[in-house]
Amino acid sequence: xxxxxxxxxxxxxxxxxxxxxxxxxxxxxxxxxxxxxxxxxxxxxxxxxxxxxxxxxxxxxxxxxxxxxxxxxxxxxxxxxxxxxxxxxxxxxxxxxxxxxxxxxxxxxxxxxxxxxxxxxxxxxxxxxxxxxxxxxxxxxxxxxxxxxxxxxxxxxxxxxxxxxxxxxxxxxxxxxxxxxxxxxxxxxxxxxxxxxxxxxxxxxxxxxxxxxxxxxxxxxxxxxxxxxxxxxxxxxxxxxxxxxxxxxxxxxxxxxxxxxxxxxxxxxxxxxxxxxxxxxxxxxxxxxxxxxxxxxxxxxxxxxxxxxxxxxxxxxxx
Amino acid sequence: xxxxxxxxxxxxxxxxxxxxxxxxxxxxxxxxxxxxxxxxxxxxxxxxxxxxxxxxxxxxxxxxxxxxxxxxxxxxxxxxxxxxxxxxxxxxxxxxxxxxxxxxxxxxxxxxxxxxxxxxxxxxxxxxxxxxxxxxxxxxxxxxxxxxxxxxxxxxxxxxxxxxxxxxxxxxxxxxxxxxxxxxxxxxxxxxxxxxxxxxxxxxxxxxxxxxxxxxxxxxxxxxxxxxxxxxxxxxxxxxxxxxxxxxxxxxxxxxxxxxxxxxxxxxxxxxxxxxxxxxxxxxxxxxxxxxxxxxxxxxxxxxxxxxxxxxxxxxxxx
Numbered sequence: 001x002x003x004x005x006x007x008x009x010x011x012x013x014x015x016x017x018x019x020x021x022x023x024x025x026x027x028x029x030x031x032x033x034x035x036x037x038x039x040x041x042x043x044x045x046x047x048x049x050x051x052x053x054x055x056x057x058x059x060x061x062x063x064x065x066x067x068x069x070x071x072x073x074x075x076x077x078x079x080x081x082x083x084x085x086x087x088x089x090x091x092x093x094x095x096x097x098x099x100x101x102x103x104x105x106x107x108x109x110x111x112x113x114x115x116x117x118x119x120x121x122x123x124x125x126x127x128x129x130x131x132x133x134x135x136x137x138x139x140x141x142x143x144x145x146x147x148x149x150x151x152x153x154x155x156x157x158x159x160x161x162x163x164x165x166x167x168x169x170x171x172x173x174x175x176x177x178x179x180x181x182x183x184x185x186x187x188x189x190x191x192x193x194x195x196x197x198x199x200x201x202x203x204x205x206x207x208x209x210x211x212x213x214x215x216x217x218x219x220x221x222x223x224x225x226x227x228x229x230x231x232x233x234x235x236x237x238x239x240x241x242x243x244x245x246x247x248x249x250x251x252x253x254x255x256x257x258x259x260x261x262x263x264x265x266x267x268x269x270x271x272x273x274x275x276x277x278x279x280x281x282x283x284x285x286x287x288x289x290x291x292x293x294x295x296x297x298x299x300x301x302x303x304x305x306x307x308x309x310x311x312x313x314x315x316x317x318x319x
Numbered sequence: 320x321x322x323x324x325x326x327x328x329x330x331x332x333x334x335x336x337x338x339x340x341x342x343x344x345x346x347x348x349x350x351x352x353x354x355x356x357x358x359x360x361x362x363x364x365x366x367x368x369x370x371x372x373x374x375x376x377x378x379x380x381x382x383x384x385x386x387x388x389x390x391x392x393x394x395x396x397x398x399x400x401x402x403x404x405x406x407x408x409x410x411x412x413x414x415x416x417x418x419x420x421x422x423x424x425x426x427x428x429x430x431x432x433x434x435x436x437x438x439x440x441x442x443x444x445x446x447x448x449x450x451x452x453x454x455x456x457x458x459x460x461x462x463x464x465x466x467x468x469x470x471x472x473x474x475x476x477x478x479x480x481x482x483x484x485x486x487x488x489x490x491x492x493x494x495x496x497x498x499x500x501x502x503x504x505x506x507x508x509x510x511x512x513x514x515x516x517x518x519x520x521x522x523x524x525x526x527x528x529x530x531x532x533x534x535x536x537x538x539x540x541x542x543x544x545x546x547x548x549x550x551x552x553x554x555x556x557x558x559x560x561x562x563x564x565x566x567x568x569x570x571x572x573x574x575x576x577x578x579x580x581x582x583x584x585x586x587x588x589x590x591x592x593x594x595x596x597x598x599x600x601x602x603x604x605x606x607x608x609x610x611x612x613x614x615x616x617x618x619x620x621x622x623x624x625x626x627x628x629x630x631x632x633x634x635x636x637x638x
Contacts, residue, residue: 025344027366046593047346267630274365274626276593307593311586315634 003242005152007194010159010187013060017157020059020092024048024161026168031272036288039299041172043165046277046307052233053161053305054085057183060157061146062089070095072142077130079105080233081306082148087116098137100130108310149183150240159187165301166195174200175301176284176293179212179254180234182243184305189250192301200297203247203254204287206231206262206279212239212247213254230259233280233306255292262286267317269304278309322561324471326513329478329506332379336476339378339411343367343480345487350591355607358618360491362484365596365626371552372480372624373404376502379476380465381408389414391461396449398424399552400625401467406435417456419449427629468502469559478506484620485514493519494620495603495612498531498573499553501562503624508569511620519616522566522573523606525550525581531558531566532573549578552599552625574611581605586636588623597628 027042045053062074073096076086083099090097097118101110102125113120123133138145147154161184162175175192177185189201205213209227215238223238239247247254257265262279265286269277277285284302287293293300346361364372381393392415395405402418409416416437420429421444432439442452457464466473480503481494494511496504508520524532528546534557542557558566566573576584581598584605588596596604603621606612612619 022347025346027344028341030368049349051593270595270633271630274370274595276589276595311590311633311636314589314630317630 003152005155005159005187005190005246007190009152009156010163010191013056013156014160014163016063017056017059017160020049020089021055021160022047022049023164026165027273027275029273032268032285037295038288038297040288041165041169041299041301042285043161043301043303044275045161046275046281046304050081050084050088051306051308052081052085053158053184053303054081055088056160057149057154057157057187058082058085058146059089059092061151061153062086062093062095064153065144069142069144072144073097074146075100075134075137075143076146077134078148079109081308083109083113084116086146087113087118091117096143098143100133100137102130106310149181150242152242154183155187155243155246157187158184159191161303162188162301163191163195165303166192169299169301170196172196172199172299172301174202174293174297176202176204176287177303178234178280178283178305179203179205180236180280182212182239182247184303185251186243186246188303189246193250200252201250202287202293203251204283204292205254205256206234206283207256207258209234209236210256211237212244213256215239215244216247216251216254219248229279231262231279231283233278234283255287257283257286257290257292261290263317265289275304276307276309277304278306281305281307322471324474324478324506324509324565326509328471328475329482329510332375332475333479333482335382336375336378336479339368339408340374340479341366341368342483345484346592346594348592351587351604356614357607357616359607360484360488360618360620361604362480362620362622363594364480365594365600365623369400369403369407370625370627371400371404372477372503372622373400374407375479376468376473376476376506377401377404377465378408378411380470380472381405381412381414383472384463388461388463391463392416393465394419394453394456394462395465395467396453397467398428400627402428402432403435405465406432406437410436415462417462419452419456421449425629468500469561471561473502474506474562474565476506477503478510480622481507481620482510482514484622485511488620489515491515491518491618491620493521493612493616495521495523495606496622497553497599497602497624498522498524499555499599501531501558501566503622504570505562505565507622508565512569519571520569521606521612522570523602523611524573524575525553525602526575526577528553528555529575530556531563532575534558534563535566535570535573550581550598550602552597553602574606576602576605576609576611580609582636584608594623595626595628596623597625600624600626
């Protein structure tokens with residue numbers, strides 16, 4: 001497979017991941033629509049297995065590894081949703097999984113990852129390089145590294161989210177997707193444009209985690225310092241090489257929201273829509289609620305990327 | 320129409336309410352299943368329009384009123400989900416709605432009810448009788464009283480929740496439904512038994528709001544003092560006459576959960592399933608999580624009745 005991802009790859013991914021990923025519901029909310037001035041269709045990946053869209057890409061990747069290679073296992077480095085997804089997908093095919101996590105990762109996440117049957121290797125964030133540790137484990141064991149976003153198999157898997165959304169709601173003007181490393185938006189853009197040529201694709205980043213926004217406007221990949229934002233899934237410092245090429249080709253614009261707007265969107269979704277979005281999952285809804293998108297849009301698909309947030313955090317949301 | 324509700328009435332209600340009620344999703348959760356030791360299928364009426372199943376019965380009732388009578392309006396007394404549902408359904412057909420609410424009702428609920436276009440009449444809970452006020456308004460204006468549960472049109476409407484659930488997941492062993500006045504469980508039991516003869520129907524009440532439990536075991540309607548429970552939707556003091564007859568005929572058993580168990584279930588649903596259930600909506604899940612149902616059950620449908628809870632309340636849940 002080349003670096004090029006086509007709609008056909010996403011359709012194949014959809015078949016491949018069917019046994020493991022939920023087909024998540026598409027929800028609507030009149031109160032949201034009234035306030036945002038659009039008809040919004042929420043693809044609820046917060047209700048996905050593992051609590052985020054990540055299972056789509058991780059399982060498509062792992063199920064694409066040749067059998068003899070797969071038996072040597074997989075390795076991933078992440079303290080977030082991708083790690084859980086790799087652990088779940090590896091367990092589903094009996095492949096050993098090693099997840100490299102920082103020593104100070106939340107105990108609940110370490111426990112959850114172990115609970116899925118993965119081996120957790122910890123490292124000191126101040127002194128050690130997790131990619132080097134992952135690479136060493138891979139070269140010693142023959143395990144395959146499952147990258148978080150910048151790979152065609154990952155991108156094709158993530159694209160199934162938008163594919164399902166457009167299968168259910170075909171006549172969308174626009175699709176709004178959050179951007180971390182860019183795996184979700186690039187896969188989703190390919191699927192959406194294939195299924196509805198004229199659809200406009202908008203990316204949303206946290207104001208301080210604007211690496212793709214800057215790169216988009218500069219026309220080349222820009223690296224930023226570690227972002228400070230509550231959207232922990234979107235703290236990437238640089239877009240991927242594969243993902244950025246797709247973003248440049250297919251995305252219309254990238255808008256920004258601040259942490260206060262993200263909190264407001266989370267509260268609105270919880271109190272009015274009764275669903276829990278994590279900060280990263282609320283940036284798309286925040287962009288709509290706070291009018292960051294063109295006012296001409298009428299029917300807008302929004303991917304709610306995940307819902308993994310500690311209940312302690314909710315208590316900081318206020319009323 | 321007699322007091323008797325048949326499956327045919329529920330099928331007709333389903334057609335009637337289609338323009339206004341959401342077909343809510345059925346969600347599953349492996350973490351819930353692992354902990355409860357069953358395969359649970361959650362019919363998410365917390366994601367329903369107005370945040371609760373009540374729109375089903377209220378709209379079926381209002382759409383069944385003859386046109387000439389409907390133009391004189393409807394009246395309802397409730398400080399909760401039924402009031403909102405009546406206001407929404409009445410507005411959808413341009414019928415004037417008057418809702419009798421206590422002076423000390425939460426301002427947000429009064430505002431929401433007015434926001435749907437209803438006229439709110441307040442009364443003093445200590446000195447006045449809301450039913451008398453409602454009856455006076457009805458007799459003066461010719462408006463039709465929309466009862467909260469004890470009427471065949473209401474029961475038929477509520478039954479559409481279980482009908483949709485069984486259309487999606489046919490092979491259930493059991494259906495678990497919370498009981499306030501009994502409208503939801505009686506309609507749901509009729510639908511479920513018609514669609515799957517052998518299904519077992521279980522009711523769940525808060526331990527202190529056990530009016531139907533006591534009545535069930537005594538074989539006649541018992542009245543209890545005003546219940547103290549966080550499940551504000553289930554604080555009925557006596558089952559309805561029509562609903563209780565159906566409960567006696569079709570329900571296998573009624574189990575009880577306490578407020579601590581309800582809180583735990585709410586927390587579990589929020590943190591693991593990413594959905595917000597109100598206390599009344601969490602009693603069914605609580606009964607499963609705390610093993611109040613026969614251990615032989617394997618595939619269990621659970622109706623999550625609503626999700627209307629103030630975010631302040633969430634902050635009392637702890638971690």
